[in-house]
Amino acid sequence: xxxxxxxxxxxxxxxxxxxxxxxxxxxxxxxxxxxxxxxxxxxxxxxxxxxxxxxxxxxxxxxxxxxxxxxxxxxxxxxxxxxxxxxxxxxxxxxxxxxxxxxxxxxxxxxxxxxxxxxxxxxxxxxxxxxxxxxxxxxxxxxxxxxxxxxxxxxxxxxxxxxxxxxxxxxxxxxxxxxxxxxxxxxxxxxxxxxxxxxxxxxxxxxxxxxxxxxxxxxxxxxxxxxxxxxxxxxxxxxxxxxxxxxxxxxxxxxxxxxxxxxxxxxxxxxxxxxxxxxxxxxxxxxxxxxxxxxxxxxxxxxxxxxxxxxxxxxxxxxxxxxxxx
Amino acid sequence: xxxxxxxxxxxxxxxxxxxxxxxxxxxxxxxxxxxxxxxxxxxxxxxxxxxxxxxxxxxxxxxxxxxxxxxxxxxxxxxxxxxxxxxxxxxxxxxxxxxxxxxxxxxxxxxxxxxxxxxxxxxxxxxxxxxxxxxxxxxxxxxxxxxxxxxxxxxxxxxxxxxxxxxxxxxxxxxxxxxxxxxxxxxxxxxxxxxxxxxxxxxxxxxxxxxxxxxxxxxxxxxxxxxxxxxxxxxxxxxxxxxxxxxxxxxxxxxxxxxxxxxxxxxxxxxxxxxxxxxxxxxxxxxxxxxxxxxxxx
Numbered sequence: 001x002x003x004x005x006x007x008x009x010x011x012x013x014x015x016x017x018x019x020x021x022x023x024x025x026x027x028x029x030x031x032x033x034x035x036x037x038x039x040x041x042x043x044x045x046x047x048x049x050x051x052x053x054x055x056x057x058x059x060x061x062x063x064x065x066x067x068x069x070x071x072x073x074x075x076x077x078x079x080x081x082x083x084x085x086x087x088x089x090x091x092x093x094x095x096x097x098x099x100x101x102x103x104x105x106x107x108x109x110x111x112x113x114x115x116x117x118x119x120x121x122x123x124x125x126x127x128x129x130x131x132x133x134x135x136x137x138x139x140x141x142x143x144x145x146x147x148x149x150x151x152x153x154x155x156x157x158x159x160x161x162x163x164x165x166x167x168x169x170x171x172x173x174x175x176x177x178x179x180x181x182x183x184x185x186x187x188x189x190x191x192x193x194x195x196x197x198x199x200x201x202x203x204x205x206x207x208x209x210x211x212x213x214x215x216x217x218x219x220x221x222x223x224x225x226x227x228x229x230x231x232x233x234x235x236x237x238x239x240x241x242x243x244x245x246x247x248x249x250x251x252x253x254x255x256x257x258x259x260x261x262x263x264x265x266x267x268x269x270x271x272x273x274x275x276x277x278x279x280x281x282x283x284x285x286x287x288x289x290x291x292x293x294x295x296x297x298x299x300x301x302x303x304x305x306x307x308x309x310x311x312x313x314x315x316x317x318x319x320x321x322x323x324x325x326x
Numbered sequence: 327x328x329x330x331x332x333x334x335x336x337x338x339x340x341x342x343x344x345x346x347x348x349x350x351x352x353x354x355x356x357x358x359x360x361x362x363x364x365x366x367x368x369x370x371x372x373x374x375x376x377x378x379x380x381x382x383x384x385x386x387x388x389x390x391x392x393x394x395x396x397x398x399x400x401x402x403x404x405x406x407x408x409x410x411x412x413x414x415x416x417x418x419x420x421x422x423x424x425x426x427x428x429x430x431x432x433x434x435x436x437x438x439x440x441x442x443x444x445x446x447x448x449x450x451x452x453x454x455x456x457x458x459x460x461x462x463x464x465x466x467x468x469x470x471x472x473x474x475x476x477x478x479x480x481x482x483x484x485x486x487x488x489x490x491x492x493x494x495x496x497x498x499x500x501x502x503x504x505x506x507x508x509x510x511x512x513x514x515x516x517x518x519x520x521x522x523x524x525x526x527x528x529x530x531x532x533x534x535x536x537x538x539x540x541x542x543x544x545x546x547x548x549x550x551x552x553x554x555x556x557x558x559x560x561x562x563x564x565x566x567x568x569x570x571x572x573x574x575x576x577x578x579x580x581x582x583x584x585x586x587x588x589x590x591x592x593x594x595x596x597x598x599x600x601x602x603x604x605x606x607x608x609x610x611x612x613x614x615x616x617x618x619x620x621x622x623x624x
Contacts, residue, residue: 086478090478124375125445126381126447
């Protein structure tokens with residue numbers, strides 16, 4: 001927080017240099033259904049808002065450093081429904097999350113048991129739109145155990161599931177994730193299979209699941225490849241996300257991919273489906289998403305006497321292109 | 327002996343009536359069902375789940391202003407404020423009044439658990455409920471902790487139109503609340519007990535803070551000067567004379583008001599030099615509330 005200031009109109013204007021690709025998607029609204037904002041700066045929030053991102057989903061994940069106690073998980077989940085949600089609202093981006101025990105940390109059995117005990121406290125919170133991201137990393141028996149347990153939890157709560165598919169042995173891991181979900185009686189329409197590529201997409205779509213693609217440099221999808229996927233498979237049940245996190249990643253992956261699709265002659269309606277509508281439909285099955293809340297700086301319940309935290313709720317802009325800091 | 331410092335059964339009934347008056351029959355029906363279950367067979371798990379689930383069933387529309395029994399509320403729970411609340415917040419605060427309070431340690435633990443796993447709107451509801459919770463002396467540390475929050479709606483729930491802090495917080499925590507409210511641009515006139523709880527330490531902090539802002543070329547909220555009214559001395563009176571000569575009307579008016587309410591002789595003399603301003607203060611066209619409205623408009 002910046003404390004008190006005398007904001008002028010100028011402080012609230014977008015910076016004058018805007019990249020050419022932004023023009024192509026001017027006026028479009030985007031929903032990034034997988035982005036780890038906890039690991040990102042306010043510059044990213046500002047840039048996302050400027051590029052038309054109006055809503056995001058932050059799946060609970062591995063923070064890069066293994067946790068050693070259940071309280072670390074509790075505080076992390078609390079921050080996803082508390083502090084991060086507020087931080088996002090200051091930039092006019094509606095923040096949702098999915099709550100779950102990630103596959104890596106499922107391998108610490110003692111801790112995993114304790115985390116499973118606290119999960120029910122969080123999955124019914126306002127704005128929790130699914131159980132996620134869960135699934136396989138190394139495909140160990142413990143990963144499978146807690147994946148299954150969380151599928152049951154999702155079924156009981158009537159929440160969608162956001163599945164993380166593994167980097168290694170991906171094709172088998174993806175198939176196995178879907179098999180197990182079916183085995184537990186989940187409707188494929190309630191399951192979003194994430195981090196797809198050219199090798200996995202066909203089976204995921206054929207079996208009736210949602211196929212999410214992560215546009216992430218070097219290790220996951222590039223957006224040129226994504227353009228080809230949409231040309232080949234169309235826009236039904238396909239969605240793109242950034243999965244931006246603590247690694248080299250791009251929180252503008254969704255609007256940038258929309259711009260590239262536009263340039264490549266993909267129909268605007270298809271672009272709208274894969275960068276907004278499909279994610280909305282899939283996760284709105286939680287009953288926790290109200291589209292009217294999108295792109296509003298602060299929601300009705302956070303308003304008090306008509307005043308918001310900063311004037312109009314907007315954050316003042318700091319010009320990074322000068323050596324002067326005021 | 328009762329755990330509550332007010333008639334909680336009457337207030338609970340009044341809040342229930344207010345909920346009923348919102349014209350949301352489905353929400354009301356669901357809340358009644360939850361209440362019946364809670365009264366017949368109280369269970370911690372059901373209590374917590376209901377608290378969390380409330381917005382799903384009530385929605386988040388603002389309360390109908392005409393429905394608020396202002397006078398009755400004011401006499402039963404002075405300072406307790408529900409204006410501009412949303413339905414889910416009212417329902418949550420009402421629901422908290424059904425938690426059994428006879429066993430003190432059980433009650434404290436239940437409320438603490440709610441705080442510890444709360445999302446943003448739950449936190450705001452919990453802090454809004456402070457004036458109605460049982461064992462009020464037990465929530466002082468929790469309130470001081472809440473003041474440290476960086477979440478706007480949480481800060482507002484504690485600072486703005488909440489009678490609990492002024493009544494219960496010790497001076498250091500109170501001063502922290504006021505300073506944090508200034509830093510985060512809360513409407514100072516809506517802090518209950520702001521002038522009554524003014525103190526020497528806070529007056530000194532306020533003056534130092536103004537000097538820091540001045541050195542940085544930044545302005546200060548003119549409303550903060552009311553905290554100096556009873557604590558003027560040779561040193562900080564220089565700040566008041568500086569304001570008196572300010573080019574900004576609101577600053578000049580703030581200086582006049584401080585002088586008007588102060589017993590410090592040089593301040594009285596200063597104001598006596600400008601009978602036309604004194605007249606305006608006497609007529610009420612210069613007051614802290616008027617300044618508050620002016621700066622909200624600018």
